[in-house]
Amino acid sequence: MCFHYALTKEKAEIEIQLGVNWDDEWQPIFHAAGFSFLQMPVITQKQPGRVQLFNWGLIPHWVKTRADAGKLKAQTLNARSETVFEKPSFRSYIPNNRCLVIADGFFEWMDYQKKNTRISFK
DSSP states (O other): OOSEEEEOSOHHHHHHHHTOEEOSOOOOEEEEEGGGOOEEEEEESSSTTEEEEEESSOOOTTOOSHHHHHHHHGGGSOOOTTTTTTSTTTTTTTTTOOEEEOOSEEEEEEEETTEEEEEEEO
């Protein structure tokens, strides 16, 4: 996952396309940065017919203080497939707690020929 997110579809369109129920209010997002820790629509394994809003970022169950949680959530915005089964923050969640994050795209900014350019991964 990258650090920037977009979901430009209306709630009703998503419900029809995915065949899900969605009780929460929703407005399309054309650009959101991960470090804002926004709420994103997610379909979980435990409730596959329902869209729920979850904050972007992971706070592992073993974090004991709010201060530690605040530090760690910025470091757990992304999980790399190459190491997700090894990293303590992710490895206990991967086997049984997967989800589908509903999105039009995730993208990153990068400098290309000394210009800041958006690279999109749709």
